[in-house]
Amino acid sequence: MQIQAPTEFSNRQLRDLIVPLIIEQFLAITVGLADSMMVSQVGEAAVSAVSLVDAVNVLLVSAFAALATGGAVIAGQYLGRRETGKACRAAQQLLLFMVECSLVVTLVLYLLKGFILRRVFGAVTAEVAGYASTYFVIVEASTVFLAVYNAGAALFRMMGNSGISMRVSLIMNGINVVGNAVLVFGFRLGVAGVAIPTLVSKFVAAVLMVVLLCRQELPLHLSRPFPLRYERGMIKNILRIGVPNGIEGSMFQLGKILLLSVVAGFGTASVAANAVGGVLNSFQILAPQSIGLGMVTVVSRCVGAGDFDRARLYTRKLMRWGYLTMLILVGIISLALPLILRVYNLSDAATEMTRMVVFSHGLVGVVLWPAAFQLPQALRAAGDTRYTMIVSSLSMWTFRVILGILFAKTLGLGMMGTWYAMYVDWVVRTPCFLLRYRGHRWEQKALKD
Numbered sequence: 001m002q003i004q005a006p007t008e009f010s011n012r013q014l015r016d017l018i019v020p021l022i023i024e025q026f027l028a029i030t031v032g033l034a035d036s037m038m039v040s041q042v043g044e045a046a047v048s049a050v051s052l053v054d055a056v057n058v059l060l061v062s063a064f065a066a067l068a069t070g071g072a073v074i075a076g077q078y079l080g081r082r083e084t085g086k087a088c089r090a091a092q093q094l095l096l097f098m099v100e101c102s103l104v105v106t107l108v109l110y111l112l113k114g115f116i117l118r119r120v121f122g123a124v125t126a127e128v129a130g131y132a133s134t135y136f137v138i139v140e141a142s143t144v145f146l147a148v149y150n151a152g153a154a155l156f157r158m159m160g161n162s163g164i165s166m167r168v169s170l171i172m173n174g175i176n177v178v179g180n181a182v183l184v185f186g187f188r189l190g191v192a193g194v195a196i197p198t199l200v201s202k203f204v205a206a207v208l209m210v211v212l213l214c215r216q217e218l219p220l221h222l223s224r225p226f227p228l229r230y231e232r233g234m235i236k237n238i239l240r241i242g243v244p245n246g247i248e249g250s251m252f253q254l255g256k257i258l259l260l261s262v263v264a265g266f267g268t269a270s271v272a273a274n275a276v277g278g279v280l281n282s283f284q285i286l287a288p289q290s291i292g293l294g295m296v297t298v299v300s301r302c303v304g305a306g307d308f309d310r311a312r313l314y315t316r317k318l319m320r321w322g323y324l325t326m327l328i329l330v331g332i333i334s335l336a337l338p339l340i341l342r343v344y345n346l347s348d349a350a351t352e353m354t355r356m357v358v359f360s361h362g363l364v365g366v367v368l369w370p371a372a373f374q375l376p377q378a379l380r381a382a383g384d385t386r387y388t389m390i391v392s393s394l395s396m397w398t399f400r401v402i403l404g405i406l407f408a409k410t411l412g413l414g415m416m417g418t419w420y421a422m423y424v425d426w427v428v429r430t431p432c433f434l435l436r437y438r439g440h441r442w443e444q445k446a447l448k449d
Helices: 011-040 044-080 084-111 113-120 126-158 162-186 191-213 232-264 268-284 286-304 308-343 348-374 376-381 385-410 415-438
Strands: none
Touching (some): 011 044, 011 126, 011 162, 011 191, 011 286, 011 308, 044 084, 044 126, 044 191, 044 268, 084 113, 084 126, 084 232, 113 126, 126 162, 126 191, 126 286, 162 191, 162 286, 232 385, 268 286, 268 348, 268 415, 286 308, 286 348, 308 376, 348 376, 348 415, 376 385, 376 415
């Protein structure tokens, strides 16, 4: 999609930006669903093991995606100011930082493997622990490739060309699904059969992103030779927005991991229901989540050009789209749920808990989710990441984590207690972000140089 003016987006241009994002998110979630379905043939212990390790992987995905998006905001604001030279330098500095950061994270993950499997995941059976160890060793080798892919995807979104990241995602997920089918059903590799294609697919996606970003005609591209030096001023700007964004995403997912260790204590059926319910709920928020990613591109370009009236106009329009599409998706998932649950090889207890998770999430989500999670993307696009980090982290840890443990253990609500606490977290976030958006302090966070 070619954007003709930095602050003007027609409905068609918005659709061209957002529809590929929805497709990309759909592909990612579908692969997660396919993974869980295929590994379910090995048994509930395998489903539980993959879901536990994937909680760590979601932490990495969230952190790298948030960091990449935060860094890409700088490039987007430079594009809005029509300073393409600085925009390209920001893109290169972002990619360099993501690679070095991911290498450090990979080393730490392998050093802490024993602690993560034994302590963080809590009391799991020996069978679940064995499966988790196998999956962990293979999948965490893809951390660097994941970081590069996220950086590339964020930069293409910032150029308004989300179709590129969608096509790369299609290739990546196609490799993953086909590889799973061959290795799980053909070679009977079990959990390893799910992990190996994940590693290969992320490697291919990372290579494709780098190759595509080397095209010199793009508004954001990598120069040749690629600079291996940090620019202090540029990195400072990227870190100012990217680090709070990354910390927020990491804290959010870390809290979920801790709650997952609580859920693990309620037995394999609860872990399996929590995992399957989580995947299905991802479909419920698929559209507003994707629209939120598109909002980052639109608002950052408007903010870079100093056009805050249009930034607000597009925020309101995209919020309406988010609520409408979520309502539609919740309805579709609710109607299809009986058929979906038949596909899973779950016990009766796990099936009933999954049903409770999906219905409650949809009922509360259509009221609160877009305001609690989509609206803050406009604030982040303007550079107001410190505020969103503080609100999100405090709300997450105070209400979702502490209250989740209280509900689940003290009040005896079990696995569902963690979901009820999450809904309280949404209730707290919503007015905080609405009040911030209605004010003007977020408009003062844009690039100054």
